[in-house]
Each structure stands twice: as structure tokens, then as C-alpha cells.
Amino acid sequence: MLVAWRYRERKSLVQWFDPRAWFIFYGCFLASTLLFWDMRYLSIFALVALIVLLTSGVEWHEMRRPLLFIITFIFFFSFLTFLTGRGGVEVYHQEHLIKRLALPVTIFGWQPAINITWERTFFALSQLLRVFSLACMTIVIPYTINPAHYGITFRGLGLPDKIAYAIDLTMRFIPTFGRDFQLTLDAQRARGYELEKLKGGLIAQVRKMAPLIVPVTIHAIIASEDIIDAMDLRAFGVGPRTWLDTLEYHRRDRILIVFSILFFVAALFLSFFSFGKFWVPPIFS
Amino acid sequence: MDRKLTSITLALIVILAIFLLLVYVGGNVLGIERLKTGENPLLRFVFVIVGLLIALVIYYVTRENKVWEVGTREVVYMAIGAALYAIFSYLFNGTVFVVPSVSQVALRPAIAIPMFFGYAFGPVVGFFTGAVGNMFGDALTGFGLSPQWSIGNGLVGLVSGMALLFPDKKKSVNTVLIISVVLAVLATLVYFVNRTVPNMLYFAPEQNIFGDQPISAFAGLSAIIGLILVLAVRYLFRDNLDIAAAVTWGMLGDLIGIGFAAISDVWINGFPLGVAIVGEFLPSAGPNLIFAAILVPILVAAYAAVQRQSGR
Numbered sequence: 109m110l111v112a113w114r115y116r117e118r119k120s121l122v123q124w125f126d127p128r129a130w131f132i133f134y135g136c137f138l139a140s141t142l143l144f145w146d147m148r149y150l151s152i153f154a155l156v157a158l159i160v161l162l163t164s165g166v167e168w169h170e171m172r173r174p175l176l177f178i179i180t181f182i183f184f185f186s187f188l189t190f191l192t193g194r195g196g197v198e199v200y201h202q203e204h205l206i207k208r209l210a211l212p213v214t215i216f217g218w219q220p221a222i223n224i225t226w227e228r229t230f231f232a233l234s235q236l237l238r239v240f241s242l243a244c245m246t247i248v249i250p251y252t253i254n255p256a257h258y259g260i261t262f263r264g265l266g267l268p269d270k271i272a273y274a275i276d277l278t279m280r281f282i283p284t285f286g287r288d289f290q291l292t293l294d295a296q297r298a299r300g301y302e303l304e305k306l307k308g309g310l311i312a313q314v315r316k317m318a319p320l321i322v323p324v325t326i327h328a329i330i331a332s333e334d335i336i337d338a339m340d341l342r343a344f345g346v347g348p349r350t351w352l353d354t355l356e357y358h359r360r361d362r363i364l365i366v367f368s369i370l371f372f373v374a375a376l377f378l379s380f381f382s383f384g385k386f387w388v389p390p391i392f393s
Numbered sequence: 394m395d396r397k398l399t400s401i402t403l404a405l406i407v408i409l410a411i412f413l414l415l416v417y418v419g420g421n422v423l424g425i426e427r428l429k430t431g432e433n434p435l436l437r438f439v440f441v442i443v444g445l446l447i448a449l450v451i452y453y454v455t456r457e458n459k460v461w462e463v464g465t466r467e468v469v470y471m472a473i474g475a476a477l478y479a480i481f482s483y484l485f486n487g488t489v490f491v492v493p494s495v496s497q498v499a500l501r502p503a504i505a506i507p508m509f510f511g512y513a514f515g516p517v518v519g520f521f522t523g524a525v526g527n528m529f530g531d532a533l534t535g536f537g538l539s540p541q542w543s544i545g546n547g548l549v550g551l552v553s554g555m556a557l558l559f560p561d562k563k564k565s566v567n568t569v570l571i572i573s574v575v576l577a578v579l580a581t582l583v584y585f586v587n588r589t590v591p592n593m594l595y596f597a598p599e600q601n602i603f604g605d606q607p608i609s610a611f612a613g614l615s616a617i618i619g620l621i622l623v624l625a626v627r628y629l630f631r632d633n634l635d636i637a638a639a640v641t642w643g644m645l646g647d648l649i650g651i652g653f654a655a656i657s658d659v660w661i662n663g664f665p666l667g668v669a670i671v672g673e674f675l676p677s678a679g680p681n682l683i684f685a686a687i688l689v690p691i692l693v694a695a696y697a698a699v700q701r702q703s704g705r
Contacts, residue, residue: 277473310680
């Protein structure tokens, strides 16, 4: 049995556009975000992502759990970056100290201390904006793109029939296997299996993962026989595929596509000429 | 289909050539700093193209072979593999379940999926499982920042699936074993030369470690430990060549795919080669070998039982 994403018809910005146009926009947005480390540029991205999220029509109670999870995750990682300056080493080479926090104790002659610098602060903020933009844009997709349109969307983007259908199936299988994994975990727990208390060395621990991974995988393969039969009965892959729904570009979609491509080209251009590198307000450095 | 593929390949080569020309002419001849090799996020896209070209070249050389045919079965297996890989890498990335780590090696068993799917269902399924699964896995976590790692994971599955290209299984396994031994030993030698490089993949916030601690001996030697495990599996199961072949080809896939991704960071992030190998390649490829050596045989054996039962 398939478990579906929580899609429904909504009045929203995303669904106003054709899904193909939206995926082109999404791809260009992601690729452009990767090119920048400058907070000023990244805040534009974050603003766009926030508008998309707020106009997506997805209600709070629907996306509360995944959203809170991702936000906690993003804050946690940015905080780690802030504490250590990890990752930042690649983009700045000089640090300006704001304050050095040190514990008043020494452990074997080593005093735990954190250097808080402007560079680290701004690097962490930039990272926060960056990951936030990506996460917001990604999280609305399962809620706002009709699962019945996944296949035709990727076909329409120029992928071959079979690959488009494989991606369609992948997106449908993910929530199903998530549920299967949970079921398997519960079943094994009922038999006394405890994922939280894996003991022993690395090799023993890996071996103890088998009771989770093997049943889920093998069950998926066995269950696929039905899907394969159903597809074969409908002559999958014999001739060029036809799709139940058709998608049509409207003027707004063409505008969005042209805008996305121009946006990406502009981003490439700016990044080529060294705009949008890591930035700290000049008064602090 | 074939003509289309040729044009795709040509387009990719042209884009790559333009990029390389820009880097060469702009960076080395004209001396524009931005275009010099070193830290350069633009190159992510170049390495995606390079990885795709590697896959296409492997296909082109052996295109006559039947393993490249994609039917209904393969389409469904691709989707299953990718979805499983995405789910497992999301669940075991250390945020959903807190999985313990043993001397800097975290438990990330998901890599067994592309290896197994590649070996059992062919290189196309393997490549799709690794590449698309990694992409979706990143999307579930909320950040997909390194497309070249997706391609690297795809190569893991592709190489694992190349086992089916060789009719003489035993001979090919032994050749692959020798190549992998050489690669693993080379990487470990690099570790002995650069022993103070931080393990960039190890985080333990409660101990104030954020990917900046010198790599532990266990993580540094993990490729060799994995190699020993794989050799052990190879000789313990010498009567069941299927298991031995799955593990050895998986090992080669891991070394090549992860190696591709880690070495591309030499240009993308400007890491010195030693840092890329010791800080990124060893702590991810080495433990992968350990997971693969244990989980892939179990999966292969379980799948063989299913096949016997269903008669397919």
C-alpha cells in the first residue's frame, strides 16, 4: 500500500504555476544559492523563500513537524558553525575578536575557550540564511505538487519516459518506505530489539543494524513484483508513453522560466566576477 | 535513443571544454584570480559533468552488453533503490536517531543500498539509486549543497553493477580485488604522511568536537580495516561467489565513487590533495567498506533466498 504526501488543491503561488516551470525555478534557485556567501545576496534568497513558504497555502498544523525539525536542525548547525568557525576557514583568513569566553578551569593544562569573532558570527548568519532558503523551497514541494503530475513534469522537463517514471515512483515510495521502516522498527522492538542501545564495537553494531535494514529492503523488493506486473500488464515501455494528464504552459509560466534562467545566468555572472563572496560589514573588519 | 545520447554526451563535452578553457585561459594566461583553480564553487557543476561523462564513457565502451537494457523491472528497482537510500541516509545521518560513533566513525549503514542494488540489478539501477537517492536524502534533511557528492554516490552504484559486465566472475573478482588493495593502500599511505589532518566529517557537540579534531588512528586505518574484512568475506565465502563478488565490486565502487567526490573538493574547496584524502576520503570511504563488508553479504543472501522462493 502506498502512503501519499499531504497534497491537496490549494490557492497558492506555487500551484498557480505549471509544475515544470516551478521545478525550473527551483533548480535555478538552488544552483544560484550555492554560488553566494554574501549575507546581502543571501537575504534576497531567504526573502523569496519566505514568501514562497508563506503563500504556499500549507497550513501550520500540516507542516509543523517537518518544519520544526528542519528549523531546529538548521539552528543547531549554524550554532556549531558559530562556535567553531568550521567551514569558514575556506572563505575568510583573518578573524577579528569580539570577545574570548574562557572557562575558569583548566583540564590537563588546557583551558576550554571560545573565540567569538565578527567573521564567525557573520559566517554563521550567512549559513543560516543559505540553508533556510534551501529548506523552505524544498519543504513546500511535497505539499504543493500534485503526485499525479510528478511523471509528466519530469517528462516535460526533457527526461526520457523511463527515467521520468522512475523519479515519479521514487517520490511516491519515499513516504511508503518511511512508514515501512517505522513498522519494522516497532515489530523488532516488540521482539526486544533496541536501536537506542546498540552495544559492542563498530562491527558488532553494524551487524545489529541488519534486523532493520534487511527486512525493509527485501520487503520492498518482494512487494515490487505487484507493481512490476501491473506496469507490464499496461504495456509499460513498449511504445512512447502517454500520460493521463497533460500540462500546458501559460504566459505566467513562460515568464517564470525566462526569469529563472536570467536569474541563474546573472548569478553565474556575478559569481564569476567575484561578487557575492563572504562579506563582513567593513566597520567590523 | 542512441543518437540522442550522443548529442547529450557531445553537449556535456562542449560545456566542459568551455569551462576548462575559461579556467585555463582566464586563470593561467590572463591571470584572473577568480578563475584560478582553488576554492571555486562554480566547479561543482563542472564535476557533475565530469562524473556524468565518466558514466557515459563506461556505457559507451560496453554498450553492446545486455546489462544496460532498462525494462519495467529496472525502472521499479531504480525507484525502490533510490527511495530506500534516501530514507536510510536521512534516518541514520545522526539527527533522527542518535547513533553512537566508535572512535570518530559514525554508523551510516545506508551505503550498502546502492552497492547491493548495483550488484543485483545492474549498473543503471546502481547509478540511479546512488545519485537520485543521495539527492532526495539531502532534500529530506533540508540541504543539498554538494551535487558532486550525489554523482560520486551514483558512481558507487554504477561500479558495483559493472560486475555483471564480466562473464568470468572469478577472474574479474580477483582483478578487482588487486586494484582495490592498491587504491586502499595508497590512500592509507597518504594518511601516514599527513597524520595531523582533521577529520572533517566527525562531529560530537557534547565533547566540543566539530570536524576539527585530528583524525583518529581507527578512522585513518578504516580503509585497511575494511579491506581486511572484505578479504575475509572473499575467502570465507569462496564457495558462494555471488557474495564475494558483491562485496569486492562494492569495495571498488566505494573507493572510486567517494574518491571522485573527495578529490573534486581539491578544486571546489581548494583543499590540498592530502587533506581531501585524509580528511574526507578516508573517514567516509573507509567506514563505508566496513558497513558494506557486513551488510552487503546479508542482503545478497536474503535476496538469493527470495529468488529461490519466487523462482525469478
